[in-house]
Amino acid sequence: MTSLLQISDPHFGTVQPAVMHALAQMAREQQPDVLVLSGDITQRAQVAEFSHAREFCDQLAIPHMLAIPGNHDIALFNPFERFFRPYARYLRAFGPALENTISTPLLQVVGVKTTRRWRHKNGEVSAAQIDRVVAELAQAKPGQLRIVVVHQPVHVLDAGDEHDRLRGWEPAIRAWARAGADIVMGGHIHLPYVCDLAASVAGLERRLWGVQAGTALSTRVREGIPNSVNLLRYASADALPGSCQLERWDYQAGSLQFERVKSSTLDLGSTIAS
Numbered sequence: 677m678t679s680l681l682q683i684s685d686p687h688f689g690t691v692q693p694a695v696m697h698a699l700a701q702m703a704r705e706q707q708p709d710v711l712v713l714s715g716d717i718t719q720r721a722q723v724a725e726f727s728h729a730r731e732f733c734d735q736l737a738i739p740h741m742l743a744i745p746g747n748h749d750i751a752l753f754n755p756f757e758r759f760f761r762p763y764a765r766y767l768r769a770f771g772p773a774l775e776n777t778i779s780t781p782l783l784q785v786v787g788v789k790t791t792r793r794w795r796h797k798n799g800e801v802s803a804a805q806i807d808r809v810v811a812e813l814a815q816a817k818p819g820q821l822r823i824v825v826v827h828q829p830v831h832v833l834d835a836g837d838e839h840d841r842l843r844g845w846e847p848a849i850r851a852w853a854r855a856g857a858d859i860v861m862g863g864h865i866h867l868p869y870v871c872d873l874a875a876s877v878a879g880l881e882r883r884l885w886g887v888q889a890g891t892a893l894s895t896r897v898r899e900g901i902p903n904s905v906n907l908l909r910y911a912s913a914d915a916l917p918g919s920c921q922l923e924r925w926d927y928q929a930g931s932l933q934f935e936r937v938k939s940s941t942l943d944l945g946s947t948i949a950s
């Protein structure tokens with residue numbers, strides 16, 4: 677059994693100390709093997725915000741970490757940095773690379789930098805990035821759950837969020853499903869949900885799940901949507917048909933703790949009849 681903690685959009689600079697304390701406690705108790713940070717790690721890409729974020733992640737002492745930058749992690753307010761080295765501050769804290777893959781006996785996690793320096797809010801995945809992920813997925817070992825991490829959502833539930841959808845999402849999910857991906861994780865809109873992408877995209881060649889996380893620590897919550905994180909549990913692919921468990925943990929202002937509020941079974945790898 678392995679588990680992966682997805683922390684998204686913490687926006688250091690706007691974090692709430694009580695929520696941070698509760699998340700550290702939850703991580704201590706659940707002991708995940710992998711930490712995924714799906715972007716918007718900081719609020720304004722300040723050096724101090726990145727240092728604070730890195731310190732918090734180190735304190736969680738999770739054996740493997742994969743991070744990608746979000747649009748808030750670009751040095752937006754300094755024209756020189758934005759033009760010449762938009763990710764320098766991010767890389768100092770979470771480098772050395774912008775895109776990484778981690779591999780454990782049961783998990784392959786591929787990070788994709790979907791932010792663009794001149795399209796501040798709109799994320800994009802390029803054809804070259806789609807191909808790179810396909811090549812990474814080809815390296816997955818039998819039995820590994822295959823997860824791609826992007827910042828902006830590949831699927832939205834509400835028309836009002838459509839403008840925040842990742843540009844290039846359709847060729848990306850078609851290619852990644854064909855290449856064997858099981859899950860695409862994202863954040864950005866501070867709204868947690870899970871969706872069966874094959875149900876909304878006709879002709880997808882394999883079951884693929886969209887897993888969105890809310891904001892883990894920030895005051896920038898949507899109305900009525902508390903801070904939350906995702907915890908993914910996966911045993912192995914030995915028992916077929918395979919599945920993994922996705923838990924949503926919400927911060928509860930009453931108990932001052934993160935509590936499991938929802939658990940979804942994600943069936944894996946089925947061939948989709950069109």
Ligand SMILES: [Fe+2]
Nearest residue numbers: 685716864865
């Ligand atoms: Fe965000």
Ligand SMILES: [Fe+2]
Nearest residue numbers: 716746747864
């Ligand atoms: Fe974002």
